[in-house]
Amino acid sequence: MNKQTIDYIVREQDLITQDLSTYLKRHEKKEMLRLLVAGSVDDGKSTLIGRLLYDSHLIYRDHLESIYQDSKVFNTTENEIDLSLLTDGLRAEREQGITIDVAYRYFSTEKKSFIICDAPGHEQYTRNMATGASHCEMALILIDARNGVQAQTRRHSLIATIMGIQNIVVVINKMDLVDYSKSVFQQICEEYLDFSTKMSTSSIDFVPISALTGENVVTKAERMSWYTGEPLLSFLENVKLTGESNLTGFRFPVQYVIRPNSDFRGYAGSVASGVVHEGDEIVVLPSGKHTRIKDLKTYDGYRSKAFPGMPVVLTIENEIDISRGTILAKPDNLPxxxxxxxxxxxxxxxxxxxxxxxxxxxxxxxxxxxxxxxxxxxxxxxxxxxxxxxxxxxxxxxxxxxxxxxxxxxxxxxxxxxxxxxxxxx
Missing domain, CATH: 2.40.30.10 (Translation factors)
Structure with missing residues (x-):
C-alpha cells in the first residue's frame, strides 16, 4: 500500500449524501452478527480487523489519513500503513503495540452488518476479553501460523464457550511467514481439534489468511490455491449460526415499576427470552402468584406481543406485589x-x-x-x-x-x- 490509497472514501458515501433515507432502508433490516476476535499477543487481531475495514472500503478518508500519519510516528510497519491502529485507540496500546481495552467496531456489507469486538490478547487483560465475549455470537480465534496453538489460545477458546459462544472460526494468520504451507495449516487444525473435543461447541471452522497482505481476507489467495473454502469475509457473510434465540421459555426480569399516577402501574424491562402475547397467563416469581397480561406498551405504542430483546412495559390484570428483580414467566415453562x-x-x-x-x-x-x-x-x-x-x-x-x-x-x-x-x- 502507498499514500495514494488515502484518497479513497467509503463505498456508499455518495448515496449517504444524495439519498440518506434510501441508504438507511437498505441497512436497517440486515442480519446483525456480533463477532469476538481473540487470540494470543501479536497474533494479528487488530491488523485483521483493520484489514476487513480497509479492504471493504469502510474507512473515512480523514480517519485513514490520521492512521497513515500515526504509522510513521510509531514506525511499526516501515513505510506501510499500520492497520492495527484502527482499533488500538489508547495511547498505551499504540506505544506498546498491544490491545489493552476491548475495542468495538461496526461495519456493514451488502449481505450483513457486523459488530466486531477486538479483545486483548495479553493474559493480564483476560478479564476484558471475557467481558467482550459475553456479548458475542461467534468467536474468531486467531493463531500465529509460526507458533501454533498457545496457552492463551486454549484459555480464550474455553472462555468463549463458557460465555455461550457455540460457533468458533479458527483463523490461522501470518501464512505469508510460513510460505503459505498447507502442511503447517493442517497441523494447526489437528492440534486445535484435539483439545477442542473437551469443549462444548456446535461448529468449528478453519480459515488460513495473511492479515498483513490481505490474502484470503476479502479475496481468495492465489498462493493458497490448496484452500478450497471461502475467503474470511465471504464466510462470515454466508455463515448460519447454530443456537438461535430462545423463543420458547418466556422470561421477563422486571427492571422498573412505572407509577406516574394512581391510575397506572406498569412493569418495565426487556424480554430475556420467549414470546408473550396480550392476554397470556403468567406466573410472578419467586412468589408463584398467577395473573394475565393486560396489555403491552412500547415507545411506539401498543403491541400485541413482545419478543427477545424487546424493551416493553407490561400491565397485568391483578394487583400483585411486583418490584425490581421479580421474574415473570409462563406456567408451562418455569425457571x-x-x-x-x-x-x-x-x-x-x-x-x-x-x-x-x-x-x-x-x-x-x-x-x-x-x-x-x-x-x-x-x-x-x-x-x-x-x-x-x-x-x-x-x-x-x-x-x-x-x-x-x-x-x-x-x-x-x-x-x-x-x-x-x-x-x-x-
Missing part, C-alpha cells in the same frame, strides 16, 4: 427458584475466590448476597483437565457451589444464557 446452585466461574479479581467468601450476585435485575460453599475444581488450561483447588486466582476458571440468602430465579446457562449468567461483586 428454577433456588438458594443453592453450582456455577462455572471465570475469576477476574486480584483477590482469590475462597470457600466461605461472601459476594453480591447480580443476575439480570436480581441482586442477592451469596456465599461460596465449596470449590469443586479449576481447569488446567494447557490440557483442559480438571484439577482440585482450594481457591481461584486471577484468570482461573473453575466450578463452585454457591448459597444465596434469598431465593434466586434462574435457568441453566445452556438452556437460557440471559437467565443463567451472572457476575459476583466483592
Amino acid at each position: 428454577t427458584v433456588t438458594n443453592k446452585f453450582d456455577a462455572t466461574i471465570v475469576w477476574m479479581d486480584d483477590e482469590p475466590l475462597k470457600c466461605n467468601n461472601e459476594y453480591l450476585l447480580k443476575c439480570n435485575t436480581q441482586c442477592v448476597p451469596v456465599r461460596i460453599k465449596s470449590i469443586y475444581y479449576k481447569y488446567n488450561i494447557n490440557e483442559l483437565t480438571q484439577i482440585k483447588a482450594d481457591e481461584l486466582s486471577l484468570n482461573d476458571i473453575g466450578k463452585v457451589e454457591l448459597l444465596s440468602q434469598r431465593p434466586l430465579t434462574c435457568d441453566s446457562f445452556t438452556d437460557n444464557k440471559e437467565m443463567g449468567a451472572f457476575i459476583l461483586i466483592s
Whole structure:
C-alpha cells in the first residue's frame, strides 16, 4: 500500500449524501452478527480487523489519513500503513503495540452488518476479553501460523464457550511467514481439534489468511490455491449460526415499576427470552402468584406481543406485589427458584475466590448476597483437565457451589444464557 490509497472514501458515501433515507432502508433490516476476535499477543487481531475495514472500503478518508500519519510516528510497519491502529485507540496500546481495552467496531456489507469486538490478547487483560465475549455470537480465534496453538489460545477458546459462544472460526494468520504451507495449516487444525473435543461447541471452522497482505481476507489467495473454502469475509457473510434465540421459555426480569399516577402501574424491562402475547397467563416469581397480561406498551405504542430483546412495559390484570428483580414467566415453562446452585466461574479479581467468601450476585435485575460453599475444581488450561483447588486466582476458571440468602430465579446457562449468567461483586 502507498499514500495514494488515502484518497479513497467509503463505498456508499455518495448515496449517504444524495439519498440518506434510501441508504438507511437498505441497512436497517440486515442480519446483525456480533463477532469476538481473540487470540494470543501479536497474533494479528487488530491488523485483521483493520484489514476487513480497509479492504471493504469502510474507512473515512480523514480517519485513514490520521492512521497513515500515526504509522510513521510509531514506525511499526516501515513505510506501510499500520492497520492495527484502527482499533488500538489508547495511547498505551499504540506505544506498546498491544490491545489493552476491548475495542468495538461496526461495519456493514451488502449481505450483513457486523459488530466486531477486538479483545486483548495479553493474559493480564483476560478479564476484558471475557467481558467482550459475553456479548458475542461467534468467536474468531486467531493463531500465529509460526507458533501454533498457545496457552492463551486454549484459555480464550474455553472462555468463549463458557460465555455461550457455540460457533468458533479458527483463523490461522501470518501464512505469508510460513510460505503459505498447507502442511503447517493442517497441523494447526489437528492440534486445535484435539483439545477442542473437551469443549462444548456446535461448529468449528478453519480459515488460513495473511492479515498483513490481505490474502484470503476479502479475496481468495492465489498462493493458497490448496484452500478450497471461502475467503474470511465471504464466510462470515454466508455463515448460519447454530443456537438461535430462545423463543420458547418466556422470561421477563422486571427492571422498573412505572407509577406516574394512581391510575397506572406498569412493569418495565426487556424480554430475556420467549414470546408473550396480550392476554397470556403468567406466573410472578419467586412468589408463584398467577395473573394475565393486560396489555403491552412500547415507545411506539401498543403491541400485541413482545419478543427477545424487546424493551416493553407490561400491565397485568391483578394487583400483585411486583418490584425490581421479580421474574415473570409462563406456567408451562418455569425457571428454577433456588438458594443453592453450582456455577462455572471465570475469576477476574486480584483477590482469590475462597470457600466461605461472601459476594453480591447480580443476575439480570436480581441482586442477592451469596456465599461460596465449596470449590469443586479449576481447569488446567494447557490440557483442559480438571484439577482440585482450594481457591481461584486471577484468570482461573473453575466450578463452585454457591448459597444465596434469598431465593434466586434462574435457568441453566445452556438452556437460557440471559437467565443463567451472572457476575459476583466483592
